[in-house]
Amino acid sequence: MIELAHVSRVVGGRTIVADVSLRVAAGTILTVVGTSGSGKTTLLRLINRLVEPSAGTIRVAGRDVRTVPPHALRRGIGYAIQGHGLFPHRTVAENIGAVPKLLGWERARIAARVDELLTLFRLDPALYRDRLPAALSGGEQQRIGVARALAAEPPILLMDEPFGALDPIIRGRAQDDLKAIQQRYGTTIVLVTHDMNEALRLGDRIAVMDGGRLVQEADPTALIGAPATEFVGALLGRGDRAFQLMALRLVDDLVEPGPAPGAPIPAGTSVRDALAESLWSQRPALPVSRDGVILGRVTRARLEAQGAGP
The missing domain is CATH 3.40.50.300 (P-loop containing nucleotide triphosphate hydrolases)
Structure with missing residues (x-):
């Protein structure tokens, strides 16, 4: 254009x-x-x-x-x-x-x-x-x-x-x-x-x-x-780059089978926001949903791994 x-x-x-x-x-x-x-x-x-x-x-x-x-x-x-x-x-x-x-x-x-x-x-x-x-x-x-x-x-x-x-x-x-x-x-x-x-x-x-x-x-x-x-x-x-990457990535690709306690987060949630929710609610894993249907869970360990350098 x-x-x-x-x-x-x-x-x-x-x-x-x-x-x-x-x-x-x-x-x-x-x-x-x-x-x-x-x-x-x-x-x-x-x-x-x-x-x-x-x-x-x-x-x-x-x-x-x-x-x-x-x-x-x-x-x-x-x-x-x-x-x-x-x-x-x-x-x-x-x-x-x-x-x-x-x-x-x-x-x-x-x-x-x-x-x-x-x-x-x-x-x-x-x-x-x-x-x-x-x-x-x-x-x-x-x-x-x-x-x-x-x-x-x-x-x-x-x-x-x-x-x-x-x-x-x-x-x-x-x-x-x-x-x-x-x-x-x-x-x-x-x-x-x-x-x-x-x-x-x-x-x-x-x-x-x-x-x-x-x-x-x-x-x-x-x-x-x-x-x-x-x-x-x-x-x-330099110190922000890990969080910037996490803000660009979504939890969709990190969902794994299994239960997790508490309210679910939407599949379109950024990795950064999901990690913040995990830390704030003190839950090591979060249920993930799309259109009201639970898809599985995402763990804090997988979320934290997304902050690693490319």
Whole structure:
């Protein structure tokens, strides 16, 4: 869906992005992570031509973006930023419906899309569509900002630190919402973050930027198992890597026959969460269920073994 080939951006003799090449498959999430000044936001803005490359080629759905007028290109690309950027004097419904209105959608279609997105973000349309942004919490404003970016059903969504200002609990829920919506619509997402845990949680692939260069691009398990540079290893955190791997793995493949006491855990539980439950409840084994049916058990010993190095 998106391809960058030897893309650079130089401003005033300073290289912001240096010779970056990568591909983003349709219907996947690429998270771009790095420290401040690493070039990750500029990389994002190059895709929808908010800034222009000094060298290289960017293609979206096979077309060189330089052959498409910027306004036409952006109609097919949603854009969500930290701080949401909502119009303060427009209602929630007017904010979400802004781009569809510009595209000439009929009122009934816009209203239906507004209610659909509010429902997907677990916000009751009857309670929220006529509110102004000032009447919303920070988390609600951020979710409306993402809903607005998705309103015109773009095949691509670019997100720049969309959840950075949210507290951890609200942030986790917003991440879950995004993942569910992406899977429902098959949207291709490029999400910039400085938070490696967020990158691992959301990304099908992760691109690590350092000093304007792409130093590694891999799936989460490969990235954790084999950091390409000391910088990537430092971002991951040496002491955290075992727990990061455990958060990516599910208990499904660790179930064995046999009974275990207490309430079951779902088969889709991460190894990390299952181990936490085992330790917290002081149970050496946990029953595992799917759709209300007990599949077997998972033992603490098998859970702990998943934290070993690859």
